[in-house]
Amino acid sequence: MENLGFLIISTFLLLFTTLLPYSSASTTRRFHFNVEWKKVTRLCHTKQLLTVNGQYPGPTVAVHEGDIVEIKVTNRIAHNTTIHWHGLRQYRTGWADGPAYITQCPIRSKQSYTYRFKVEDQRGTLLWHAHHSWQRASVYGAFIIYPRQPYPFSGSHIQSEIPIILGEWWNDDVDNVEKAMMKTGAGAKVSDAYTLNGLPGPLYPCSTKDTFTATVDAGKTYILRIINAALNNELFVAVANHTLTVVEVDAVYTKPVHTKAIMIAPGQTTTLLLRADQLSGGEFLIAATPYVTSVFPFNNSTTVGFIRYTGKTKPENSVNTRRRRRLTAMSTVVALPNMLDTKFATKFSDSIKSLGSAKYPCKVPTKIDKRVITTISLNLQDCPLNQTCDGYAGKRFFASMNNISFVRPPISILESYYKKQSKGVFSLDFPEKPPNRFDFTGVDPVSENMNTEFGTKLFEVEFGSRLEIVFQGTSFLNIENHPLHVHGHNFFVVGRGFGNFDPEKDPKRYNLVDPPERNTFAVPTGGWAAIRINADNPGVWFIHCHLEQHTSWGLAMGFIVKDGPLPSQTLLPPPHDLPQC
Numbered sequence: 001m002e003n004l005g006f007l008i009i010s011t012f013l014l015l016f017t018t019l020l021p022y023s024s025a026s027t028t029r030r031f032h033f034n035v036e037w038k039k040v041t042r043l044c045h046t047k048q049l050l051t052v053n054g055q056y057p058g059p060t061v062a063v064h065e066g067d068i069v070e071i072k073v074t075n076r077i078a079h080n081t082t083i084h085w086h087g088l089r090q091y092r093t094g095w096a097d098g099p100a101y102i103t104q105c106p107i108r109s110k111q112s113y114t115y116r117f118k119v120e121d122q123r124g125t126l127l128w129h130a131h132h133s134w135q136r137a138s139v140y141g142a143f144i145i146y147p148r149q150p151y152p153f154s155g156s157h158i159q160s161e162i163p164i165i166l167g168e169w170w171n172d173d174v175d176n177v178e179k180a181m182m183k184t185g186a187g188a189k190v191s192d193a194y195t196l197n198g199l200p201g202p203l204y205p206c207s208t209k210d211t212f213t214a215t216v217d218a219g220k221t222y223i224l225r226i227i228n229a230a231l232n233n234e235l236f237v238a239v240a241n242h243t244l245t246v247v248e249v250d251a252v253y254t255k256p257v258h259t260k261a262i263m264i265a266p267g268q269t270t271t272l273l274l275r276a277d278q279l280s281g282g283e284f285l286i287a288a289t290p291y292v293t294s295v296f297p298f299n300n301s302t303t304v305g306f307i308r309y310t311g312k313t314k315p316e317n318s319v320n321t322r323r324r325r326r327l328t329a330m331s332t333v334v335a336l337p338n339m340l341d342t343k344f345a346t347k348f349s350d351s352i353k354s355l356g357s358a359k360y361p362c363k364v365p366t367k368i369d370k371r372v373i374t375t376i377s378l379n380l381q382d383c384p385l386n387q388t389c390d391g392y393a394g395k396r397f398f399a400s401m402n403n404i405s406f407v408r409p410p411i412s413i414l415e416s417y418y419k420k421q422s423k424g425v426f427s428l429d430f431p432e433k434p435p436n437r438f439d440f441t442g443v444d445p446v447s448e449n450m451n452t453e454f455g456t457k458l459f460e461v462e463f464g465s466r467l468e469i470v471f472q473g474t475s476f477l478n479i480e481n482h483p484l485h486v487h488g489h490n491f492f493v494v495g496r497g498f499g500n501f502d503p504e505k506d507p508k509r510y511n512l513v514d515p516p517e518r519n520t521f522a523v524p525t526g527g528w529a530a531i532r533i534n535a536d537n538p539g540v541w542f543i544h545c546h547l548e549q550h551t552s553w554g555l556a557m558g559f560i561v562k563d564g565p566l567p568s569q570t571l572l573p574p575p576h577d578l579p580q581c
Contacts (some may be wrong), residue, residue, distance in 0.1 A: 026118075028068040031061060032156050033083065035107075035130075035139065036076040043193055044206035045171045049138050050130075051075065051174040056198045057165045057229070058128075058141035059308040065123045072114040073107060079105030079175070083115065084131035085110045085143060086267055087251055090488055092572045093117040094414050097487055100132040100406040102542045102558065104193065105415070105581035106396065113139030113565040113579050123147040124251030124512040125225040125269040127165070134174040134548050140167065140229040145251060153247045153256065153273065153356060159220035164212075164290050166235055166264070168299070169193040169200060174231070178552055181265035184387035185381070185396025187296050188549050194230065194288055194303035195356045201304040212286070212305035224272040228264040231548045233290045233299065234522060236344075237262050238335040239307060240285040245273040246352065247456045250516040252490065253355040261337055263345040267520040270478060281313030285335055293481040293525040298309045300339065342525060345481070349496070356514040364492040365466035365532045366512050372432045372459065374401045375440060376484075376523060376545070376555065379452040392446065392477070398553045399545070400452040402431045405554030406544070407456050411581045414540040415574065416558040417560060424577075430457040430557055440474045440500050441526045449476045452554070458540070459557075463564035465535040468494075470501050470542075471523045479526035482550065488541035488561075490517050491531040498527035506530070520546055538571040 040049040040056055052058035063069055084098030096115040097103040107113045123145045130139035142163050142337070151158075159261045168191035170177065193200040193207075200207040216222055228235055230257075238244075238261035242426050243413050246257040248271035250454035275566040278284065289302040337344040354362040381396040391397045398405050409416075409425045416425040434440075461467055471484055471492075494510040510530065523529040544556035563570040 026066045026068060027064065028070065029063050031059070031071045033058070033071060033073045034577055035073065035081050035303060042169050042200055042207065042210060043171065043204050047171065049256065052139055052141065052534060055136055057167065058139060059164065060142040060153060062146065063119055064143045064146045065119055065121070068118050070114055070116050072112055074112040075109055078109050080108055080132055081130055081135060082106050083128055083133045085115065085117070085126070085128050086485070087126035087141070087269070087538060088117060088119065089122065089490070090117055091120055091537050092539070092570070095490060095574050095578055097478050098131045098543045099487065101410070101412060103414040103540060104242070105412050105579045106132050107579050108510045111579065114575070115576055116517060116575060117402055119145055122251050124248045124253070125227065125271050126251050127227045127229060127269060129229060134178045134231060136548060137168060137170055137174040137231050139164065142225065142227055144225065149359070152253055152357065152360065155327045156223060157221050157361050159217060159222055159224060161223035163225045163227070164286065165197055165229050166237070166303070167195045167198065168231050168233065169195050181549070182552060185383065186271045186328070187397060190297050190299045191231065191385040192299070193301060194233070194235070194299065196286065196288060196303045196305045199305065203302055203304060212307050214305070215308050217310050217311060218276050220276050222274045222276065224274050225327045226262065226264055226270045226272060228266050228268050230266050232266070234263060234265045234483065235288045236291050236336050237264060237288045237487065239274060240287070240335040240572045241278060242274055242307070242581045247271055247273055248520045249352055249516060250490070251522060253360050254516065255353045255355055255514070259348060259351070261335070261344070263348050265520060265522040265546065267483060268487045268518070276309065278309060280309050282549050283307070285337050285510045289336050290339055291341070291345055291481070293342065293479070295478045302336070321553065325370045346524060352516040354517050362492070362514050362517065363534065364494065364512055365534055367416040367466060368468045368532065369465045370461060371468040372433060373472060374432045374501070374557065375403070375472045375474050376401060376482050377403065377452070377474045378480070378550070378553070380446070380449045380477065381451050398452050399550045399555035401555060401557045402433070403435055403450065403452050404430065404451040404457050404557070405454045406556035407454050407554065407575070409456050413456070413558065415578070417540050418571065420572065426456040426457055426458055428460050428560070430459040432459060434472070440472050441476045441479060443475055445475050445477050454554070457557070458559055460560040460562065461535050463536065463538060465570055468530060469533070470528060470530045472501050472528045473523055473526055475526065479523045482555070483520055483522045483546040484543060485546045486531070486533070486543050487522040487542065488539060489533050489535065490519055491533045492517050493529060494532050495530040496524055496527065498524060501528040501530070519530045537561055538563045538569060
């Protein structure tokens with residue numbers, strides 16, 4: 001039934017675009033989300049799963065560019081919750097952004113909050129997800145913005161679209177997994193399966209029926225909307241025997257890129273064109289497996305679904321089911337890059353460029369007003385006296401940016417900033433360069449590791465500033481890919497490389513013509529990435545690793561964009577129903 005439900009969603013989305021063609025009128029679209037528990041069975045295991053409207057994954061939010069959106073979220077569980085509209089700029093409406101204790105206090109049990117915002121100058125595939133604790137493990141869904149103008153690619157020949165949301169299934173309660181990790185100082189347990197539209201696929205026990213299948217017609221072109229909602233893993237994705245064409249990332253059009261597979265980090269979205277160029281009656285694998293750069297334990301399994309061509313197919317019976325599973329296991333190796341294939345991940349990332357057309361220009365800042373350089377570190381913290389810690393060498397794992405491990409305050413930073421009551425909540429002394437210069441990516445991963453400091457430190461910029469942030473990876477504990485997400489703004493990835501960033505040489509090699517525009521970017525393992533932001537959205541904005549384990553350890557920071565001189569450049573007042581702490 002869930003498989004059928006997702007096919008119905010795809011059909012609805014096609015009908016939605018047919019009934020609402022490229023219109024210039026703005027519409028208010030209203031949705032109601034109930035955060036609630038539901039019993040769900042996967043991998044021979046039934047558990048209470050946190051869901052929205054009883055759905056896993058949650059409902060698709062489909063709107064048009066320029067629409068006003070109102071989503072009432074009612075919390076029907078005993079725990080606090082929030083929802084984040086990942087990638088939505090929230091221009092002047094930071095109150096609707098969603099990260100708990102950053103832009104709002106959580107929605108308490110049996111209470112509601114209506115997120116109100118306008119979708120401005122954005123179109124394409126995004127996602128929404130819970131932004132409290134590890135609730136994102138099961139509370140997520142697609143957020144699709146249809147354009148007011150025709151697609152800048154072969155839109156007239158598209159048959160329909162197929163949303164594919166990648167996630168993780170946990171037999172354990174993820175709330176308890178996080179609590180145990182923070183209590184013991186050790187790494188977290190790993191998930192039990194990856195999922196494709198909530199379904200693990202036939203490579204896992206008891207999951208033959210829990211397999212996503214999309215039906216296509218030979219000779220037609222389809223849009224695949226790929227969303228990585230996984231909690232802690234970057235993923236490779238491929239469709240066997242098919243070439244995919246990237247036309248958009250993070251709701252920004254790109255120059256077309258033809259590829260056999262993609263790498264997609266948690267929080268990223270990639271829109272692909274799939275030409276159904278195989279014979280009728282065939283069945284082809286959709287597969288996802290992790291891209292691994294960590295020495296920490298990880299889930300090394302593979303989730304699969306199928307693209308099934310209309311026409312004569314083999315009937316569903318026990319013999320054909322066993323044959324399907326056997327062929328699937330054999331073909332995953334052919335379809336996907338190796339889990340350790342950093343060369344492929346790097347080549348794919350470097351191939352993505354902004355479309356940069358007259359209608360959709362690349363507005364990258366060619367000059368900057370401020371540069372912030374911050375290290376991205378995993379840390380070992382000395383175990384407190386009279387405690388036992390289960391991290392490496394009897395210590396505790398944490399993470400930091402410029403050796404500051406981010407601490408969420410007990411009340412909303414945005415509300416404190418708006419009311420000018422920051423004392424005891426946050427400070428504006430985030431270090432804008434590393435406190436110590438050394439060989440960031442070449443030190444011994446353990447012996448030279450330093451204890452981190454803890455605090456709620458931000459930095460502040462003037463409205464309209466052209467901001468550059470350089471994220472410098474380190475080799476503490478492990479060199480690792482880190483998907484960094486910036487709230488409230490898109491950014492341009494103007495440079496990236498391996499080793500240590502050189503502020504004299506590396507900026508000379510920046511791409512200031514057509515760099516990719518994103519909201520989430522994977523800083524390369526053992527390397528650095530430089531992004532540029534037009535800081536034109538007033539408010540308080542969160543920057544954090546989208547690997548949830550690292551965010552819990554403190555791999556995060558924040559920045560404030562001051563109000564501009566015009567009324568249209570100032571943060572709007574808080575809504576009347578803003579939750580209170």
